[in-house]
Amino acid sequence: MKRTLSVLVENRPGVLTRVAGLFSRRGYNIDSLAVGRTENPSISRMTIVVDGDEQIIEQVCKQLNKLIDVIKLSDITDDPHVGRELMLIKVNADPAVRGEIMQIVDIFRARIVDIARNSLIIEATGDADKIDALENSLRPFGIREVVRTGKIAMLRGAKTKGMEASGDGTGD
């Protein structure tokens, strides 16, 4: 079971180490982890996708909450949210197949951001399914390199998972 956790943390050096270290130390699996600062420069948001059964996810959340630098944690998997990932993908692209690749790029509403003699770099954003589908469609041409950011997510509508939504870092 994959869960998406949205975690507000103090924007301080070492916080990423604490979070990532907690996962490795306790044997939890991180699927992806994306981090960047929020509208408040003293706070960063981590979007963490973890895989595990209910018991593991519960422990992950409780252990994360114990970190002093974790301000608020929400499991947003079941809340309506927009989830996005950015991918850069470098594919083989002889002149003979370029047209075909461009068609695929169009269909996925991705963009070509670099052209070399025999290769292209394509930029795509979307949810994990779309990104996976694009990657699969390009595979026959020969993929040279893939870079993905991991998922970032935001709740739909006016709702936020910010500080004001009761910031008890250790409770419940």
Next chain:
Amino acid sequence: MGQETRVRTGARAVMEVLQAEEVELVFGYPGGAVLPLYHELARTSIRHILVRQEQNAVHAASGYARASGKTGVCFATSGPGATNLVTGIATAYMDSVPVVIFTGQVPTSQVGSDAFQETDITGITIPITKHNYLVKDGEELPRIVKEAFYIASTGRPGPVLVDLPKDVALALCQTPVPEKVELRGYKPTYQGHPGQLRALAKLLQEAERPVLFAGGGVVASGAEGYLRELAEKIQAPVATSLTGLGAFPEDNPLALGMVGLHGKPCANHAVMECDLLVGLGVRFDDRVTGAIEKFAPQAKIAHVDIDPAEIGKNVRVDLPLVGDISCVLKELLPLVEPATHPTWLERVKTLRNNYPLTYGRGGEVRPQWVIERLGEMTRGRAIITTDVGQHQMWAALFYGYTEPRTFISSCGLGTMGYGLPAAIGAALARPDRQVWVITGDGSFQMGMAELGTAVEQGLPLKILLFNNQSLAMVRQLQHFYYERQYTAVKFTGNPDFVRLAECYGATGLRITKQEEVVPVLARAMQNDGLTLIECLISEEEMVYPMVLNGAALNEMLLPE
């Protein structure tokens, strides 16, 4: 404190916080990088205890904290000083002991350059501290140090480390010490949830065979009075964990004693037969539960703990309750009606009679018997610190603790070398109490350099050293699990411990025969200086009861 802004060095600002926190003494070991702190420490009335190895500074601070209920403090220098702390920090972390540790660090300009005596001590100690800091800006120092004390001592207590680069300690700092701590990511829950409290009261009322199970959390929150009131009000027997020894007086008729792989038979049986087990500030360690799938099979389990992450971590829990044990019990008491469980208590009595704590026959001097005598002669009121091994389990089983904070031992990490330095801390915290170290020849040799510290400080410690010339607890494991092939457990180069004590200017005594036990213990008790008693015992002694791997708690091996 600190209303007007005063300019002083960072190191001076640290002292201001220490004084505001009413720190009376600091354990430590100096070195170049931490000298700014030492320089300022000398200008305060805070006492410094110079240990012989940094690990022991943390152990001593932890012994001090456990005996007094206050926060222990220690200093060490960068690099090797800091890495020497690691075992001590991990020991304090596992037993949730509040200590604040200051390490010196190379100047910020050199941090990250593999400079002389540089280690990334904050990186190293992330997994074994409750929180840690590398201070980069002197102006943040007053806040950080204040936070460190707050974090160490509140919620589930634990060690907090502050790594202080030399230039930051020397730089001028204008910021006053803040009045209050504001941490948006840290708000421990003390009060129990009212609905869950009512649910727990109901469970207690409905139970026919309840057992209360008290751990270190009861001691940490000073909840022993409430625990006793509750146990007596609803006539429920009380078992304890190793860290919980003393949380419930063992001379109380409701006391079951320690539960676990080397627990008392009666406690283990009671846990296996109860229909409600209420864990109070315990963490259901694997040394407590035995085979987890066979643990307390008939019981509903309620778990009260200040750390939500402990609840449901190891055992299934029917009723979770997050909160401080004192707060929770105080609120729970008026919600429960007095109750009696005559059949259950009768059953517990039968268990106690049918499975007494015995130790069979064996060598000339029986360590279990010696500890029983010590318990009688001190009326269970001395502070006992221990090392790790067979002697630790005998000290846990045979002494008879009647008060909290009188059993001080490395329970969670099982750190040999803990006993003597922890006793130094305890003796400084409680000069009114006799402090006894119960140790083995293996463990003692890991910390014996601290004899120097104890003598220097004039501490009248009593050390009861069981010499079996072996690492007998490991030998016991080899006996049961490795076909009695005893590898690497025998010492042939032990010193003469009596003369070793005398070398340090202490008194050395020896017990070789049963009839010497009481007179020698009595002599040690009358002696007002540091006294070491070497007690010669057989390496073939075993700790019983013993629950073998994979067995349930009530499937104990007992002496024949």
